[in-house]
Amino acid sequence: MAELPTSNRAVVWVGQRKLEVQQRPVHPPGDNDVLVEIIATGICGSDCHNWESDSVSRQLVLGHESSGIIKQVGKNVKDRAVGQHVAVEPGFACMECEFCVRGNPNICANLKYCGLDPTDGTLCQYFTCRSSMTVPIPDNVSWEEAGSIQPLAIAVQLARRAGLNTHQSLAILGCGPLGLLTLAVAKAYGVKKIVMFDIEESRTQFAKAYGAHSALVMPKNTDKDSLAFATDFAKEVISANDLGSGFDVTVEASGAEICAQMAVCMLKPGGTYIQAGLGKPLTPVPLFMVTAKELTIKGTVRYTPGCFQEAISLLSRNLVDLKPLVTSTYPLTKANEAFEAQHARKDIKIVIMNQE
């Protein structure tokens, strides 16, 4: 057996808003496993949620958006090689429950997920996993971009749920990383018209520069009831963008109540609403319109088989460019600063360089 690396610095949650860089053991790969030297890891809202929590059950290694280089392979592994660049799929699905068996490991009944209490994540130097959880990346994909493959795969899953195609008009409500990644995939698919919305002008400007056909700042409702406000604004947007009776698809990517209401109001009859943002547990939406316009409402979560491969293909063929989204990188040893910055929400996407 090849020797294991001697250092494995890991970013560990030790208390509310408190991280520590600790040495953790390197797990020797089993017969069907690979040992990956992690190079880059994106951090996202759910990592930040853990960081802020006071009730994580143990000293947990965070992180789930990682890529790196295979250092060792188990003796049964035939389709991965030492030196290969790979993205790590962070979900440990059981592949036996009714949901896994029908092709939806993203909603596995027994799902364990990297960085999700109590499963250790990938914000470390070396990570061992089943070889089937790694997806090869061509060398022309930069490490910064490779640290954002997992969220791009989530946007691919969203596009599948929405059935995006060239003929559609699409509204994306929320210009955070998820909304912008959805924009990137929709552009790659050639979606005809994409209008984006946010409450912050800096974000809508970014969305415009990143390829949205139009990006609008959401007005504040001061005097109307929220349904009248949403209906009026929807009418304005539809007529200003020459959309006839409305959008084909709306994606709620912010979790805000008013966005959910607008996303329903802006749909044409027969249109599709995708809920991707995580909002309050109970959000009022005008369900009578769902009936009257015969709308389809769908959720979307994580990714399904093939989404990582498609995300990587989009990147390596330059159909999607993630570089403008990666606004900061930090060495792993400065993870505290990276999480403070993520919390301050000034960046679009932060990537941690795990070996630095």
Ligand SMILES: [Zn+2]
């Ligand atoms: Zn994430």
Ligand SMILES: [Zn+2]
């Ligand atoms: Zn399962």
